Amino acid sequence: MTNWKFFPFQNRKSQFQQHVPKPRGVKPQKKRIIRQPNVVAAIAKGTSPSPSQVTIAQSPKTPKSQTTMKPNTKPKFRGGISKVKLSRQSLGLIRLIVSSLIVLILVLGMGKMTQKLQQVVASAQQRSILPIESTIVPNPSPSAINPSPVDNYSLNLTQELIPLKAEVQSLADQAIGLKLGAFFVNLDNGTYLDVNASDVFAAASMIKFPILVAFFQDIEAGLIHFDEKLTLTAENISRGNSSGIMQYKRPGTKFTALETATKMITISDNTATNMLISRMGGAGALNQRFQSWGLKSTQINNLLPDLSGTNTTTPLDLAHMMALVNHGNVVSSASRERLLDIMKRTTIRSLLPAGLGPGATIAHKTGDIGSLVGDVGLVTMLNGKSYIGVAMVQRPHNDKRAQKLIRQVSRAVYQQFSGPESNFLIQSKQFKKWSSLNLR
Secondary structure, three states: OOOHHHOHHHHHHHHHHHOOOOOOOOOOOOOEEEOOHHHHHHHHHOOOOOHHHOEEEOOOOOOHHHOOOOOOOOOOOOOOHHHHHHHHHHHHHHHHHHHHHHHHHHHHHHHHHHHHHHHHHHHHHHHOOOOOOOOOOOOOOHHHOOOOOOOOOOOOOOOEOHHHHHHHHHHHHHOOOOEEEEEEEEOOOOOEEEEOOOOOEEOHHHHHHHHHHHHHHHHHHOOOOOOOEEEOOHHHOOOOOOOOOHHHOOOOOEEEHHHHHHHHHHOOOHHHHHHHHHHOOOHHHHHHHHHHOOOOOOEOOOOOOOOOOOOEEOHHHHHHHHHHHHOOOOOOHHHHHHHHHHHHOOOOOOOHHHHOOOOOEEEEEEEEEOOEEEEEEEEEOOOOOEEEEEEEEEOOOOOOHHHHHHHHHHHHHHHHHHOHHHHHHHHOHHHHHHHHHHOO
């Protein structure tokens, strides 16, 4: 038998065959020896079978076209590529959601900013006095102003402060010959003080407070403009012992409506008040509006200064009026802020403000004639809480004890409403020294 391993070309052939790539999924064909009976017998005798006795058999070759390939169930590339693709898709979705949320937040934020900007611009327009004179609106007749009845706003009263009432009543009893009318209400919890609050008193210059409210209503209705020029007439000039400076101007002098309303409150100018009464249709038209607000006893019967006290009101009416303003029932929030800002600039500080503690602010309007002195205001305390206060004292002619009584009542109420944290300040030496000067 020829031994092929000694032929060099056979080795080269074997080397060449070793480098031939085999198709994936195809198992190489293995040679197997078919054990024939004569071969088995030879092996049993202990002799080697001759080559002629051994038949080498190979499995029949399967054509290439019929070769069964194992399905390639594994991915062609193994590196987590599919996972990366999935992560990128998820990341894209997350980015889309986040971007949508950011856009939504920006849109909502811009809406809020736009609304706030509009409010600021509207407030700024009201605060500014335009240099160009606007067209003057004719004086409206009483029938031209038909105020709709205001909702019956309640002061939300809860409980009367009996110990405080006893303290205040004791102060009033010590001032023989004086009659106190007072109404105070804590806007935080509705507790209140009522001393003759429904009794009718002379209004004095406190009548200018509801007139100011009517002025801002006409501003909002477009019947009056802030920069409108009002002409001083001889009929509107207040005479006698009257407050203000416009009475010294010549008839025909022009003032803007805003300037006129401001002087009516800050320096209690009676001539300015008469000009506004005429501009808004007269006393009858204003009285109708007062009634529509629920003011039962507030009336204008004469032009200012009304030294005889024919113009009337009650502490409860004035407190009700302040509550309507504070809660936006009669004017808008922008007008409310402007109105209270004017009242905070009242120059006379010797009545309700003199009884307040450090840090408290008040928007108020005073009144002072021979037979009466009084004050109505909205107080904001250092702790941020607020209360409405009205104190009126009927007195013998120009009795100075009336002012002192109002200061004492104001201090007692402030101590009650401000709470323990403010009472500590009130009891301090600095406050005692400060208040002793103001309560004289």
